Amino acid sequence: MRDHEHVSEIDRVLNGFETGRDGLVSQSWRRCVETYGMDPTRPEPAHIVTADQLREHQEQSERLIATARSGLQSLFKQVAGQNYVLLLADAKGICVDFFGDPRFEDELRLAGLYLGSDWSEELAGTCGVGSCLVTGEAVTIHQSDHFGFAHTPLSCTSAPIYDTSGNLAAVLDVSLLRSPSPKSSQNLAMNLVKASVRRVEMANLMAMTRRDWVLRFSTSAEFLEVDPEAAVALDENGTIIGMTHGARECLAPEGRTELIGTRIDMHMDLDVDALPDLMRGRPTEERVLRLRDGRGLFGHAIAPQSARLPRHSETGSVSGPLRGFCGPDPMLRQLMSKLARLAPTQVPLLLLGETGTGKEYLARAIHVLGPADRSFHLVTCSGLNRSQIEGLRSAGAGTLFLKGIEDLDADGQGAVLALLESRDDLRVIASTRQDPVGPQVAQLIRPELYFRLAGAVLPVTPLRHRQDFEWLVDRLLRRSPRNFRLSPAALAELRGREWRGNVRELATALDVAIALSEGSVIDLPDLPPPPLARHIETDPTEDLESLLDACNWNMSVTARRLGVNRSTVLRRVRKAGLLRKT
Numbered sequence: 093m094r095d096h097e098h099v100s101e102i103d104r105v106l107n108g109f110e111t112g113r114d115g116l117v118s119q120s121w122r123r124c125v126e127t128y129g130m131d132p133t134r135p136e137p138a139h140i141v142t143a144d145q146l147r148e149h150q151e152q153s154e155r156l157i158a159t160a161r162s163g164l165q166s167l168f169k170q171v172a173g174q175n176y177v178l179l180l181a182d183a184k185g186i187c188v189d190f191f192g193d194p195r196f197e198d199e200l201r202l203a204g205l206y207l208g209s210d211w212s213e214e215l216a217g218t219c220g221v222g223s224c225l226v227t228g229e230a231v232t233i234h235q236s237d238h239f240g241f242a243h244t245p246l247s248c249t250s251a252p253i254y255d256t257s258g259n260l261a262a263v264l265d266v267s268l269l270r271s272p273s274p275k276s277s278q279n280l281a282m283n284l285v286k287a288s289v290r291r292v293e294m295a296n297l298m299a300m301t302r303r304d305w306v307l308r309f310s311t312s313a314e315f316l317e318v319d320p321e322a323a324v325a326l327d328e329n330g331t332i333i334g335m336t337h338g339a340r341e342c343l344a345p346e347g348r349t350e351l352i353g354t355r356i357d358m359h360m361d362l363d364v365d366a367l368p369d370l371m372r373g374r375p376t377e378e379r380v381l382r383l384r385d386g387r388g389l390f391g392h393a394i395a396p397q398s399a400r401l402p403r404h405s406e407t408g409s410v411s412g413p414l415r416g417f418c419g420p421d422p423m424l425r426q427l428m429s430k431l432a433r434l435a436p437t438q439v440p441l442l443l444l445g446e447t448g449t450g451k452e453y454l455a456r457a458i459h460v461l462g463p464a465d466r467s468f469h470l471v472t473c474s475g476l477n478r479s480q481i482e483g484l485r486s487a488g489a490g491t492l493f494l495k496g497i498e499d500l501d502a503d504g505q506g507a508v509l510a511l512l513e514s515r516d517d518l519r520v521i522a523s524t525r526q527d528p529v530g531p532q533v534a535q536l537i538r539p540e541l542y543f544r545l546a547g548a549v550l551p552v553t554p555l556r557h558r559q560d561f562e563w564l565v566d567r568l569l570r571r572s573p574r575n576f577r578l579s580p581a582a583l584a585e586l587r588g589r590e591w592r593g594n595v596r597e598l599a600t601a602l603d604v605a606i607a608l609s610e611g612s613v614i615d616l617p618d619l620p621p622p623p624l625a626r627h628i629e630t631d632p633t634e635d636l637e638s639l640l641d642a643c644n645w646n647m648s649v650t651a652r653r654l655g656v657n658r659s660t661v662l663r664r665v666r667k668a669g670l671l672r673k674t
């Protein structure tokens with residue numbers, strides 16, 4: 093396009109004619125003439141601020157530049173060899189950081205694609221950085237979209253970087269001195285710039301909010317941990333105190349609601365106490381957030397990186413991921429407070445409980461409460477071979493979870509023992525399923541190994557003895573993105589079942605019911621029938637022992653729960669030869 097054609101198109105647009113330009117470009121041209129008093133026939137050279145002014149701008153954006161730099165570097169690598177120039181401009185439009193090919197330095201400087209150039213719209217006219225600052229949106233200003241004829245060879249794609257309070261703080265721009273003529277040639281550049289900005293904002297939020305919870309979101313479970321779409325920072329009451337720009341699109345898509353200063357439960361069905369359930373360690377597809385408008389997202393909570401969690405643990409108050417394990421069940425609450433004290437120590441723990449009671453869940457929660465950046469090594473003892481254990485000799489420091497140690501054969505026991513002797517940087521947590529009729533684990537494991545594993549022996553209550561059944565049902569139902577509840581009859585039916593498969597069995601039964609239910613209320617016909625295990629003969633001794641454990645060996649409480657008197661309980665305990673475990 094020649095100079096006079098460009099000027100005449102601007103003239104026609106200003107006179108209300110449609111020339112096929114993007115609306116955003118036509119509006120900017122209008123501002124250039126009507127607001128900034130620019131003349132498209134007058135050539136405007138690049139504006140470069142003085143070295144002192146540049147230093148001042150850089151100092152003001154110092155922290156942002158430091159955070160953005162690694163994002164810029166990785167973006168530069170992605171577009172390497174394609175002659176793109178990367179600019180980071182501050183909120184005034186001054187280029188404060190720059191990546192470009194030094195071979196073209198003179199040409200770039202002349203075109204204004206250089207440190208210190210001023211790309212504010214009122215000075216440079218319609219351009220990537222300037223129009224992005226005015227609209228607050230990502231834009232491509234391609235060739236003759238530029239207002240000033242001097243800039244029409246360029247193609248500039250720019251996206252805004254917002255600070256954690258939601259103010260436009262900077263612009264990331266990729267520009268080309270020469271480009272193919274279709275504007276669509278810059279679509280890939282647009283996606284790359286937007287993705288880089290998202291990561292820069294995320295890094296900025298993480299750096300700003302080390303003492304607070306961060307909740308990240310994604311519409312896809314697969315990308316939740318590697319590349320989330322947005323995040324908010326929350327104080328301990330669940331008030332949003334920081335965010336990335338994407339959070340506005342996720343939580344308040346029409347921009348009607350202010351996010352900063354509002355509580356997270358205004359926007360989604362999430363209690364601040366439930367944040368630990370959304371931490372790494374639980375499968376991502378189970379970490380569903382239900383928004384108030386019915387949409388579902390996946391959530392990843394990151395605990396404060398300050399010393400707050402360990403401080404809670406030292407005093408034994410239950411916080412972090414342990415909080416989500418149980419509701420109002422006195423025995424489990426006591427167990428949680430013991431675990432909170434034990435978690436930061438190196439004491440080996442042996443979790444004792446029926447299948448599906450949540451032993452692995454607890455092991456992962458204890459791991460999360462330990463030192464940061466350590467690995468969780470899960471070893472399933474059944475069918476374990478020596479080479480698998482030997483492979484752990486070079487594994488990173490962290491938690492070794494031995495699942496189902498009753499399944500370790502003699503060879504496996506020897507290998508585990510040798511491993512523990514060679515490594516003192518592995519915190520061991522073992523679990524064992526109590527077999528109602530089989531021998532106890534202490535008899536199955538050689539003593540020198542057993543006593544290395546059983547530093548503290550912690551029984552996990554079976555579901556049928558838990559007093560927080562309704563709480564648990566509610567919690568498991570919340571994993572679904574839709575709002576389900578149980579009818580009173582369905583709740584009573586589930587409460588009356590034996591649950592030999594414990595929480596795992598309950599979770600599966602609820603998944604079936606959710607799938608079968610036609611509305612949001614789960615009723616009797618939606619429930620799967622109780623499994624055959626219901627008719628399996630159970631050992632009354634085992635049941636009495638776990639009930640005693642659940643009642644902390646308080647004979648009167650146990651008698652009340654069994655509906656018999658205290659002396660009957662004492663007689664049964666003596667007859668079965670039961671002794672309280674220490």
Ligand SMILES: Nc1ncnc2c1ncn2[C@@H]1O[C@H](COP(=O)(O)OP(=O)(O)OP(=O)(O)O)[C@@H](O)[C@H]1O
Nearest residue numbers: 416417418446447448449450451452453525595596
């Ligand atoms: N408090 C809880 N809240 C939500 N889900 C839970 C809870 N406790 C357990 N679960 C779920 O129940 C299932 C069984 O838990 P887990 O695997 O920890 O049991 P386990 O005792 O280790 O079982 P096993 O001994 O058979 O290996 C898992 O899917 C787990 O996520």
